[in-house]
Amino acid sequence: VTTDAPDARRRVIEAADGARRALARDLHDGAQQQFVTALMSLRLAQRKWDSDPVRAKELLDAALESADAALCTLRDLVAGIHPPILAHLGLAAAVEASAARVPIPVSIDVTPERLSDPIEASVYFFVVEALTNVMKHAGASRAGVRIAIDADQLSVEVSDDGVGGAAPRGDSTGLEGLADRVGALDGVLDVASPAGGGTTLVAQIPLN
Ligand SMILES: Nc1ncnc2c1ncn2[C@@H]1O[C@H](COP(=O)(O)OP(=O)(O)O)[C@@H](O)[C@H]1O
Ligand SMILES: [Mg+2]
Numbered sequence: 001v002t003t004d005a006p007d008a009r010r011r012v013i014e015a016a017d018g019a020r021r022a023l024a025r026d027l028h029d030g031a032q033q034q035f036v037t038a039l040m041s042l043r044l045a046q047r048k049w050d051s052d053p054v055r056a057k058e059l060l061d062a063a064l065e066s067a068d069a070a071l072c073t074l075r076d077l078v079a080g081i082h083p084p085i086l087a088h089l090g091l092a093a094a095v096e097a098s099a100a101r102v103p104i105p106v107s108i109d110v111t112p113e114r115l116s117d118p119i120e121a122s123v124y125f126f127v128v129e130a131l132t133n134v135m136k137h138a139g140a141s142r143a144g145v146r147i148a149i150d151a152d153q154l155s156v157e158v159s160d161d162g163v164g165g166a167a168p169r170g171d172s173t174g175l176e177g178l179a180d181r182v183g184a185l186d187g188v189l190d191v192a193s194p195a196g197g198g199t200t201l202v203a204q205i206p207l208n
Contacts, residue, residue, distance in 0.1 A: 001168060001179040001189045008183030015177065026077060034070035038063045083124070091120050095145055098128050102135055107144040115154065119205060122181045123147065123156050129178055130158035130201050138162025138199060152207045154187075159200040166193035166201075178203070 045059035078084075086094040092110040099106040115123070127145055134143045140162030147156050168176040168191075178201070179189045187205035 001175070001191055003179045003183030003189070005183050005186055008180040011180045012184045015180075023077075023081070030073040030077065031070045034066050034073060038066035038070065041066060082121070086120060086124050090114050091123060091147065094124050095127050095147070098124070098131055099143075099145060102131050102143060104134075104140060105142045106131070107142070108146075110145065110147040111149050113149060115207070119154065119185060119207075122185060123154070123203075123205075126156055126178050126181065126201075126203060127158060129174065133166065133174070134158070134160045134162065134199075137166070140198070149207065154203075154205040154207055156203040156205070157200060159198065161198040164193045164195050164197045164199055166191055166199045175201075 041059045041063035045056045045063065048056040048059065083094055083097075085097050090112070091114075092108075092112055095110050096108055099108055114120070127147075131143065131145070134140055138160045140160035143158070143160040145158050147154070149155075166175065168174070168179060170176060175191065182189045182203045182205060185205050187203055190202045190204075191199070192202075193199040
């Protein structure tokens with residue numbers, strides 16, 4: 001897959017804009033509503049404090065419940081945006097966690113080096129999408145993830161021994177989205193996926 005870097009960057013930016021809009025919507029409809037509800041209950045409780053302490057106590061309970069729910073909603077949202085394990089423990093641990101969801105053996109060989117945030121994030125999402133594809137499409141009996149630094153290049157390889165036939169679908173998600181992410185980092189993505197011969201995705205990303 002060859003990708004023109006400026007085109008890839010434009011598509012990555014468009015996708016990021018879309019993601020931000022979705023995020024604003026999620027925040028507005030989720031945690032924001034729950035905090036608004038909590039505030040309303042607190043205001044009512046304050047008003048009833050002297051005249052109706054029993055009601056005030058009920059309202060405090062309701063406010064606590066809403067604030068609690070809002071916090072849970074926020075936590076879930078944050079975990080979905082940027083897996084905490086990636087920031088704290090790095091790529092190798094995050095890749096292992098992602099591979100643990102795959103119900104076939106996955107051999108993992110990942111450099112322990114820490115890389116820049118944008119590269120770690122892109123590589124992580126690359127591996128997540130590639131392993132999701134293995135589960136969805138490959139019918140494989142095993143898979144592998146290899147992330148290595150060779151000279152000034154990062155090489156990321158995800159392979160399986162499944163049915164092959166992987167190809168981008170031209171809809172800027174999935175494999176095409178991966179090619180764009182890699183292209184935006186001035187890297188290249190190679191897809192080898194002969195019918196019946198398994199699939200190997202290799203991204204080469206310059207490190208300087
Ligand atoms: N590891 C794989 N093994 C076999 N086929 C694959 C694999 N990965 C992708 N494909 C094929 O390539 C297509 C495009 O993949 P992708 O762009 O990720 O789209 P999606 O996963 O949303 O269908 C898939 O629909 C599937 O037919
Ligand atoms: Mg996919």
